[in-house]
Structures are given as structure tokens and as C-alpha cells.
Amino acid sequence: MSKRFPPIHNQINPYRDNVQGKANEPICVAGLLDRAKQILGSSYGGPTPDWTLEEIYNRLEANAPRIAIIGGSADHPAHIMDFQTSSRAAIRIWQNGGVPFYFSTPVMCDGTAQSNQGMSYSLQSRNAVAQMVVNQMEAHSYHGAFVIQGCDKQPLGVVSALAHLDRIRRYRGEAPVFATFAPAHVLQGGTIPAELFAELEQVAKTAEEKGAPDIADDLRDAMAYILQCSSNTAFQGVLERAVDRGIISKTTHKEYEQRLAVATCDGKGGVCAFNGTGNSSRHLVAGLGLVHPAVELLTAPPAQERVNQVVDSLGTMINNPVFGTANVIAANIRNAIRIHSASGGSTNLMMHLVAAMLYGGYRFSLGELDRIHHEHPVPDLFDYSLTQGRDIFALAMQCCSGQSRGMETLFYELLQNGVPMDVDAPTVTGTTWRERLADQERLSAAHVKENPIILSTPRRPFSGVDVLTGNFFESAVVKISGMTTSQLDEFDKKVAFVLYFENEDDANRSLLDSHLLEKVKEAGTFPRETLLAVLRHNAPRHYEDWLALDADLLFERMVDSGELKISVVISGQGPIAFGMPEMFTPMQHINANRRLKRLAMLISDGRYSGVTYGAAIGHMTPEASEGGGILYLQTGDLLYLNLRERQIHFIDENALQSGKLAFSFEPVKAKRAELADRRLSAIRTRQRQVAASNRLTGHTDAANGVVPLSVWEEAVLDYKTDVTYAGPIRQASLDYGGDSSKK
Structure with missing residues (x-):
């Protein structure tokens, strides 16, 4: 049985007051429904079609819920089956008394864009998606959305748009914007023939x-x-x-x-099975309460029955400000951060989650995200492995077979491990987490007997992405969950030499050079006296034995023992300088080199792919083009890597040679002013490779979500107080800066 949707409780209805929309749109709705029936063919299980132009006109006149099905572009693997899911959603929306529409957004594939100019447009595409969704929803006066959630920047771009639109509509005294997300199924990984x-x-x-x-x-x-x-x-x-x-x-x-x-991707597409930004977004959007569990983790496009469950749940959300998109994400923000952390989520989402909150009208920053992350320890409850058959496709199989409930299971296990979760936050099922978890069937992670991904007993007591500070920068992030404990021990509290590159292209060429370390040694890049000072700090047990070695042999011994640490610094990659591309490729070149990955960590004002693992530090602010400290570093400098205390400091070389750690950076900026000027000039020249229309000027920095300044300026609400957890279904009439909980 379909669930009849109520009309929108809204005095504003442009379709009632203006005949042009009722003249233009009925053919679009009828065309969508006709195509949907044709696509579904014999699987169509509804009654005889009744979508006449007259009936569509009448529904528009009566303010029946106008629901946009938002898909992506078919040149991205996550969206090649959208035609099927959108057809099922359109039919069910119509059966429930709504009016379905369809539009799609371009979706960049970050895998395709890696190491080409497209990476400079990847982050900007998130904001472009947000703009396009707001444009379309406003122009055609849609009330809510069924979103086919894809990969890369699309998910949080659409979340940001719908939260922003909800805030604007409520400011204008209109009904809240409701939305539900149906993630694309997981793409099965390939096998080497x-x-x-x-x-x-x-x-x-x-x-x-x-x-x-x-x-x-x-x-x-x-x-x-x-x-x-x-x-x-x-x-x-x-x-x-x-x-x-x-x-x-x-x-x-x-x-x-x-x-x-050609052996890599399954023909029906989906979100890649690694736990990158696509699947991290799946987990995080579910943690935000925006994903119905019927479609959360699937191995194939959802059947009609699953789509029906999702669409039917909209009936309890329509007109209720509790389920306005901005309110839902603010009520669930702590849940989302803790789920992101426990599941080893992508560093990209450290910006995207901040952005979504700002678009929703709430004051938020990387610092606040980090405060929530650390206000209670979040254990590592995700035993994900691409080498042991525990990818996200395996998790989807466990969910589809009835062994696991995905993020509901992770939510439950976080509670069992003492992590405070907001169980009374609303979700798109039309119920709270408390109500969802009341059904204990298949809820515990212990139901998965073979190769579990979600755990009951933590792998270790910490997880997620940490925010770093230091004496030459304000903030940066490191994916601790992407480092093994032994690797963390290898780099923590160690002194590292800087190997500096002004851009990613130069870094890639060097990191692919089989003779890189030999060239560094032969050039005397790291002087013997400084090598000895670093050795005394990093491995004092070897100091006396190696004290008499010449520079070349000392270098070789430190490389072979792993005591030489190198900070590969790639600057000029920030949002303003170059669109903040991902440094996946240079980090992958490090990780694919057994010798180098013991020695090198990568530091950048760029980003990293969600699938990046290892010692990768990014999002450094201020970025080089804004005069940040990373602009002034050069090869041979020394950094102190205090990772467990979430710090990195520039240290004085002379003091280290005297056996002391001295943190001092400000004098360096004055001494290297000419060097900085030359580099800034090179950044400006290189910046012209990015289309002027798509540069991220007039935006906040990485610590503040990289959003348009106007979005940041108008984000004035307090997510801790300006949020509604319960309330009757009623017309939303909120003043900007307030909330229904205060009425």
C-alpha cells in the first residue's frame, strides 16, 4: 500500500498563482513517468497509469509535494544505473500523491581526474553542485528531494545545497525542505586475471x-x-x-x-569498494540521519520494494520542521563525526562536513569538529582491508544477507563502547535513532561470524582524523586511522628533513625516480653534522656506533635502519593557489615504494584522496599563496613530528646540533622574504592553468570549509541550541537566526 502524502502547508504556491508552470511542467512529469514505466517493463507493479496532464495540473494547483529526484552524470561509474533507481522513485512518488521531477548534476570522478588538470576543479565542483541544486530547486519550486547519492564531491555538495535551501525557505516563512538520500550500490572490486x-x-x-x-x-x-x-x-x-x-x-x-x-570495474558500476571519499560519504551521510537503512549498503541497484520504503517515509517528514534538512544535520552532527571517526573516514570530509553545517546556517569550523571528535575517545571499530577481503562490497554483502545493519550496527557498537551518541536525533525514517535501535534484530556486530568489518571490540582506542597545529602553520589534518600503530610509532616524536617541492608535478617526477635517495645522498643535501644531530634524537642507541662514519655511509645506515625521516613538502596546492587538488598520486608513489614509505611522510596545503593511507598531512592553513609558513620551507629544514600530541614544529638546526630541541620560525620568514616572493610569483603564473571562472577566490580557507564568504558570513546559528528534536507537524515559520524550538 502506498502512503498518501499530505499537501504542503505553505501559503506560497507559484503553480497556483502562475499558470506558466502548470503549462510547462505537466509534460515533463508525464514524460518522466512514461519513461519510468517503459524502463521498468514487466517489473512495473503499479496500477494502470493515471498521470494525465489534467491530473498533474490538479496536483500542482493543490500544492501536492513536488519532489525532485536528483541524480548524477552517467560518465561517473556511481551513476550509470541512475535511470533504474530514478524510475522506481518517480513511480512511487506519483502513487503517493506527489509530483515527481528529475534532474541531474555533473559529477567529477576523482579517480579519472587524478594527476590531470581536472583535480584543480574537484573541490570547486562541490560548491558548483550546491549552486546548481539550489538554482534548480528554487527555479522550479520543488519542496523536497530523493537524492541518488554518488561519489567524490557530489554527496556533500547536495547535502550542503538542501541544508542551505531549507534555511533560506524557513527564513522566508515557507515549508521546510525535506530530503532522503539513496546511495548508489557498492561496485565490486576486480580480480587480476x-x-x-x-x-x-x-x-x-x-x-x-x-x-x-x-x-x-x-x-x-x-x-x-x-x-x-x-x-x-x-x-x-x-x-x-x-x-x-x-x-x-x-x-x-x-x-x-x-x-x-579492463579487469577493474564491474559493468553495472557503483561506488568503488575502497573506503575512500565515496564510501566515507555514504557512512557520514547515514550518520547525519539522511539515509534510509533500506538502501544504505547494497550490492546492486535497489529493488522497487526498497525504494518504496524510502519514498513512503517522506510522508511522515513533509511539513514537519524537525525533518527540515538543516535541522536534521545539526541534530546529528555529533553522531556523524563519531561515525566518520570510528569508520576510518576520508580527510576530505573534514572540510565537507564543516561546509555542510555552514551552508545550513550554523557557525562551525574545523576546530569545533576536532573538539567534538576529542571530547570523548572514539575507538577504531572498522576492520577494513583491501588485501584480506574486507572491503565495503563485503560489508554490503553482510548487510544484504541479513548479518549486519550497517551504520545502525556501528551506532550501536559505539554506544556499547561508551561513546555518547544523540539517540533522540531525527532521521529520514521519520523516527529517531532510539526508535530505530529498539529493534535489536541483527543489530550487534557479533552477528557477522566470518571476516567482520564492523567490530564489537575495538582494534585500538583511537581513530579518525586529527587536527594538527604548529609554529609555522595554524591547522592541518592527518588521517590517523590510515596509519598503523607501528607506522605512527615510526614517525612520532621524530625529527625529519624537509624535501621541498613547489608543485605536485615536480614531486611526482622525483618520487618515481628509482635513484632519488642516491641523488639526495650524492648531492650532500643533508649535511653530515645535521644527520648526526637527527640520529642522536631519533635513534640515540646508534649514535656512538655510527659517530665516526662519513656522510655517505651515515646516510645509508640511517636509510637502511629507517631512522632517517623525510618530510616531502608539496606547497602551492591550496584552494586559492590551485584549487586544492588531491595529493593521492605522490602519496601512492611513496606507499608503493617499500624503502621510501618507511622514511617519508607527505605534507601539503593540498588535499588527499579518501583512499590515501600512510603518513599524509594536508589541508595546511594558511596556504602558501596566502603567505602561510609552508611557503617559506626549503629542502634541508628540520621538522619535529609530535603526532600523538597533534603538533608539528619547525626546529632550529643549530640548537639540534647542540643536542637541544628549539622551536623557532618567525626569524625564518624575514630571512627568506625574497624566496617567498619568487615562489608567490610562480604560484600566480601556474594559477593561470586553472580557468578563472572556477577558481576558489572569495572563499574561506580549509579550516572553514572552503565555502563562499557570503555563506560563512550568514552562518550565525548555534547548532547546540538552535535545533529541534521533537515537535508536531506544523507549518514552518522561522525567523532567520532562530528556530522553532524557541517559539
Whole structure:
């Protein structure tokens, strides 16, 4: 049985008062429904179609809920099956007495855009999506949305738009904007064909025979992963090094690339199975209360029954300010942050979550997000692995088979581990989390007996993304959940040499150079006296034994033992300078090099892909183009990596040689003023590679969501008080800066 939607309780109805919309739109609605029935074919289970132009006109006149089905572009794997899901949603909206519409937004695939100019548009696309959704919803006066949630920047772009629109509508005294999100199913990872696997193993053996065990080890590491677009980059790096060392030819390398690429993606698409920004967004949007559990984690596009559950739930949300999108996300903000942390979420979302709150009209920043993250310890409850069969597709299979309830299970396990969660926050089921969790069936993580991803017993007591501060910058982020405890120990409280690059292109060329460390040694880049000082701090047990070694041998010993630490710094990548591209590729080149990944961490004012793991620090503010401290660093400088205390400091080289840690940076800026000017000039020249129309000027910095200044200025509400947790269904009539809870 369909659930009849109530009309919108709103004095404003442009379709009633203006005939043009009622002349233009009925054919669009009828066309959508006709196509939906045709697409569904024999699976269409509804009554005889009754969507006449006259009936559509009457519903528009009567202010029946006008619900936009928002999809994405079919040139992104997450959206190639949108036509099916949108058809099911359109039919059910009509059956419930609503008026369905459909529009889509462009959706950039970050995998496709990696290491090309498109990465400079990736972050900007989030704000562009928000603008486009607001434009379309306002121009055609839609009341709510059924969102087919995709990947990369689309999910939080649409969340931001609908929260913003909800705030604007309530400011104008109109009905709240309601929305429900249906994430695209999870794309099954590929498998390396057996014949190709054998050939790659032979390459590894040849590498060993030719005295290149590092190539063999790194190639076998790549072969152990579930095949994903991201793992293809790891193969690329290792195979290029194999070509450089004469182990395979360039022709063979390109042949292997082709055979790996075509075996990577399942034909029905979906969100890639790694726990990157796409699936992190899935978890986080669910944590925001915006995803119905019927469609949260699927291995194929949702069947009609699941779509019906989602659409039917809208009936309890319509006209109720409790379920206005801005109110829902503010009520759930703590839940979302803790779910993001416990599930090892993407660093990208540290900006996107701040942005969504600002678009919703709430004062919020990276500092406030970090405060919530650390006000109560959040344990690591996500045992995700691409090498042991525990990707997000495996989690989706566990949910579809009835063993797990996805984020409801994670929510429950956080409660069981003593983490305070807002159980009375509203969700798009039309109920609170408390009501959802009252049904205990399949709720505990213990129901998954084989290869569980969500855990009852934490892997370790900390998780998530930490915010760092230091004496040469204001804020940066590091994905602690992407570092093993042993790796964290390897870098924590260590002194690292800076290896500085003015841009990603220069860094990639160097990181792919098989002889990078040898060139650094031969050039005397790190002086012997400073190497000894670093050794005395990082590994005092070796200091006396290695004190008499010459510079080259000392360098080699420190590399072999892992006591040499290098901070690969890539600057000039911030929002204003270059659109804040992801530094996935250089970090992947580090991770695909067994020797280098023990030594190097990467620091940038750019971003990282959600699938990035290892010692990666990004989002540094102020960015280089704004005169941030990262602009003044140079190769050979020393940084103190105090990761467990969430700090990185520039240290005085002379003091370290005297056996002391001295943190001082301000004098450096004065000494290197000319260097900074030259670099700023280079940044401005390089900036012209990005279209002027799409640059992120007039926006806040990474600590404040990278949103238009006007959005930031108008975000004045307090999410702790200006939020409604319960209330009767009634017309929303809120003053800007207030909320119904205060009426």
C-alpha cells in the first residue's frame, strides 16, 4: 500500500498563482513517468497509469509535494544505473500523491581526474553542485528531494545545497525542505586475471634475479590488493620503476596497464569498494540521519520494494520542521563525526562536513569538529582491508544477507563502547535513532561470524582524523586511522628533513625516480653534522656506533635502519593557489615504494584522496599563496613530528646540533622574504592553468570549509541550541537566526 502524502502547508504556491508552470511542467512529469514505466517493463507493479496532464495540473494547483529526484552524470561509474533507481522513485512518488521531477548534476570522478588538470576543479565542483541544486530547486519550486547519492564531491555538495535551501525557505516563512538520500550500490572490486597474475609474478622473480628485490616486493604488495582504480596507480608506479631499471620494456608495461584496467570495474558500476571519499560519504551521510537503512549498503541497484520504503517515509517528514534538512544535520552532527571517526573516514570530509553545517546556517569550523571528535575517545571499530577481503562490497554483502545493519550496527557498537551518541536525533525514517535501535534484530556486530568489518571490540582506542597545529602553520589534518600503530610509532616524536617541492608535478617526477635517495645522498643535501644531530634524537642507541662514519655511509645506515625521516613538502596546492587538488598520486608513489614509505611522510596545503593511507598531512592553513609558513620551507629544514600530541614544529638546526630541541620560525620568514616572493610569483603564473571562472577566490580557507564568504558570513546559528528534536507537524515559520524550538 502506498502512503498518501499530505499537501504542503505553505501559503506560497507559484503553480497556483502562475499558470506558466502548470503549462510547462505537466509534460515533463508525464514524460518522466512514461519513461519510468517503459524502463521498468514487466517489473512495473503499479496500477494502470493515471498521470494525465489534467491530473498533474490538479496536483500542482493543490500544492501536492513536488519532489525532485536528483541524480548524477552517467560518465561517473556511481551513476550509470541512475535511470533504474530514478524510475522506481518517480513511480512511487506519483502513487503517493506527489509530483515527481528529475534532474541531474555533473559529477567529477576523482579517480579519472587524478594527476590531470581536472583535480584543480574537484573541490570547486562541490560548491558548483550546491549552486546548481539550489538554482534548480528554487527555479522550479520543488519542496523536497530523493537524492541518488554518488561519489567524490557530489554527496556533500547536495547535502550542503538542501541544508542551505531549507534555511533560506524557513527564513522566508515557507515549508521546510525535506530530503532522503539513496546511495548508489557498492561496485565490486576486480580480480587480476590468473594468466596476468602469473606474468606479474614472473616479473617479480626477474626483478629478484636482476638485483632489484625492492621492485619484486612492491609489485607483490600491489598484487595482493583487490583490484580498484586506486590500486592501478600503485601498479603504475612500480611498473615505471621496473622499466627504468630495465626489468620490463615500456611496451610490456603499457600492455599490463591495459589488462589491469579492463579487469577493474564491474559493468553495472557503483561506488568503488575502497573506503575512500565515496564510501566515507555514504557512512557520514547515514550518520547525519539522511539515509534510509533500506538502501544504505547494497550490492546492486535497489529493488522497487526498497525504494518504496524510502519514498513512503517522506510522508511522515513533509511539513514537519524537525525533518527540515538543516535541522536534521545539526541534530546529528555529533553522531556523524563519531561515525566518520570510528569508520576510518576520508580527510576530505573534514572540510565537507564543516561546509555542510555552514551552508545550513550554523557557525562551525574545523576546530569545533576536532573538539567534538576529542571530547570523548572514539575507538577504531572498522576492520577494513583491501588485501584480506574486507572491503565495503563485503560489508554490503553482510548487510544484504541479513548479518549486519550497517551504520545502525556501528551506532550501536559505539554506544556499547561508551561513546555518547544523540539517540533522540531525527532521521529520514521519520523516527529517531532510539526508535530505530529498539529493534535489536541483527543489530550487534557479533552477528557477522566470518571476516567482520564492523567490530564489537575495538582494534585500538583511537581513530579518525586529527587536527594538527604548529609554529609555522595554524591547522592541518592527518588521517590517523590510515596509519598503523607501528607506522605512527615510526614517525612520532621524530625529527625529519624537509624535501621541498613547489608543485605536485615536480614531486611526482622525483618520487618515481628509482635513484632519488642516491641523488639526495650524492648531492650532500643533508649535511653530515645535521644527520648526526637527527640520529642522536631519533635513534640515540646508534649514535656512538655510527659517530665516526662519513656522510655517505651515515646516510645509508640511517636509510637502511629507517631512522632517517623525510618530510616531502608539496606547497602551492591550496584552494586559492590551485584549487586544492588531491595529493593521492605522490602519496601512492611513496606507499608503493617499500624503502621510501618507511622514511617519508607527505605534507601539503593540498588535499588527499579518501583512499590515501600512510603518513599524509594536508589541508595546511594558511596556504602558501596566502603567505602561510609552508611557503617559506626549503629542502634541508628540520621538522619535529609530535603526532600523538597533534603538533608539528619547525626546529632550529643549530640548537639540534647542540643536542637541544628549539622551536623557532618567525626569524625564518624575514630571512627568506625574497624566496617567498619568487615562489608567490610562480604560484600566480601556474594559477593561470586553472580557468578563472572556477577558481576558489572569495572563499574561506580549509579550516572553514572552503565555502563562499557570503555563506560563512550568514552562518550565525548555534547548532547546540538552535535545533529541534521533537515537535508536531506544523507549518514552518522561522525567523532567520532562530528556530522553532524557541517559539
